[in-house]
Amino acid sequence: MFNRIMVPVDLAHVDKLTRSLTVAGDMASHYGASLCFVAVGSSAPGPTGRTPAEFGDTLAAFADAQGRQRGVSATSLPILAHDPAADLNHALLKAVKDTGADLVIMASHVPGIADYLLSSHGGHLAAHAGVSVMLIREG
């Protein structure tokens, strides 16, 4: 049913992604799909890479480890944004097209009052992406 599953990740907080990563691995095994891990970073140095190339390497290593751990094929797509905090929604929508994914599996927080002011990224993606989007509550 699905061939390519896009999994957006926040590399600085992968410890909070346990459920969504498990579900993504299980779905990929079940349908024989490949995983594509997507992360949005900045050209300015950050905790997950001091240069864009390092950021890409960090994500590639993460995808590699996930692929081995879950026994599925895994690729990565690092995206550089001028202002990641503001450009994330737009960048992820574009990544859906660029990766050719037919399913997105993404971690999302339990909504609260703040979501009325600033919409959640998962919610935005589900509302605007042309493919299926599965949001996993991480708590």
Place this chain on the structure above:
Amino acid sequence: MADETTNQGIPEPEGAVDLIETEFEIGQDNVEGSVGPFGFDVHNPVFAVSAAAIIVFVAYALLAPEQAGSFFGWLRPALTSSFDWFFLWAANIFVIFCLLLVVTPWGSVRLGGQDATPDYGYAGWFAMLFAAGMGIGLMFFGVLEPVYYFATPWGDAPLGVVRPFAEDGTLIPENIDAARQMALAATSFHWALHPWAIYAVVALALALFTYNKGLPLSIRSAFYPIFGERVWGWVGHVIDILAVFATLFGLATSLGLGAQQANAGLDFVYGIPVSTTVQVILIIGITCLALFSVVRGLDGGVKLLSEINMIIAIILLAFVLIAAGPATILTEFGEGLVGYLREVIPLSNPHGREDTGFLQGWTAFYWAWWISWSPFVGMFIARVSRGRTVREFIICVLLIPSLVCLFWMAVFGGAAIEQVIADPAGSAVKAQVIDAYKPELSLFAMLGSLPFASITSTVGIILVIVFFVTSSDSGSLVIDTITAGGKVDAPMPQRVFWCTFEGLVAIALLIGGGLSSLQAMVISTGLPFTVILLLMCVAIFKGLKTEPR
């Protein structure tokens, strides 16, 4: 399987850079959590100490307004008159340093690595350069400063140039040309090479140590070659806190004083009464627009607004040029340029001058002011300048904006001076700038004497307001990044906090008094920052030496 891992997102390699090996990990001193429903990720202790220091100073200005007023009212002129030589020499060093970088091989170093591509095209980049740190000043001083130097009767004429008016107010024809040329040259001196060199030094230092050395996007990173690992401790905290402090107070006091000026303009043009209520509404409106822009981000908010403003500014500039007579204005531009090139060295020299009113009251004041703004503007320029070579960077941040400023001053100042010469007794510009000294009305007085005054004055007010918005949103981004330890992807509520905080500080000082005294305090921070900027030149030199080119 896993070995299919590919890296598709970065279109080309960024090329060799000389990363600094450091034990420090970006974000290691940060505290993450949430206040109610809003998440945060802030540097400890920079965020807390900066916010607390700002609140303490606001409280001081509100609780002891007279003491604060008299202390900072004394401190600022005391610094600019005692250290005028220091400010002038430092600014000269920055200009020479930048020009040397253009002609030396270090100019070939590319910010972001040898194969990096520019983040922004020229139009968006230039628009943001002006919108962050200078647009509002061009609106305020474009008419005021040339007319003031031309006609000042108070003995602070630049280099003691001849006065065009006799004591009875009649023109002395043989003095007009010299006075006009000096007025344009002296104004250009304050708006061309020197201020942009100040911004360029800070921006280049931050861009180099961020994009090529891999250090966090924060002021302290530029001092790594000097302080080494200690820069991650209290030395760095103090530098960053001082930068946040100067930026927030610089923005908030400008916003408060700007609201008063915009109110005066609205009164002059539309008869809207001057009152605190109107001014508070203006601050709230500007802050709301800035919030909207800052949440939309760098591309969707700040850049878009900057570009819109640049287009409106060009239209206004073209209108004044045509309405005032292109032949006259272009001649004045040429004369102003020649005058600037001829006088730039005498004006830059702080020694043996007799025109202390101009030297200390204007030049040293301006230099301190530009320098106190430089952490903010420099950091913002650094944020948007990745992918340029050092040579291209200096040409585009120093030389081209200088020419734009020279032209702007020639058009607005030249048109206004022509009005004064044409009708010395009845010109509205002279009445506002010299006779009544209402600097906030100078632009509107000049526009009022040209055709379509009600339309152009409205455009002028819109420009002033949007330039405040673009300063406010870019400033909030800068403060947010510094107080998040150099992270550019900190949670959105943080930048909302700083933008709102700036508006609240402006409103508190507007209602309680203290705008002028705290602005004097901000300008006083120009002195420590001058030392910081001189050290930055050393750091840039050290950093460029090891960089592949």
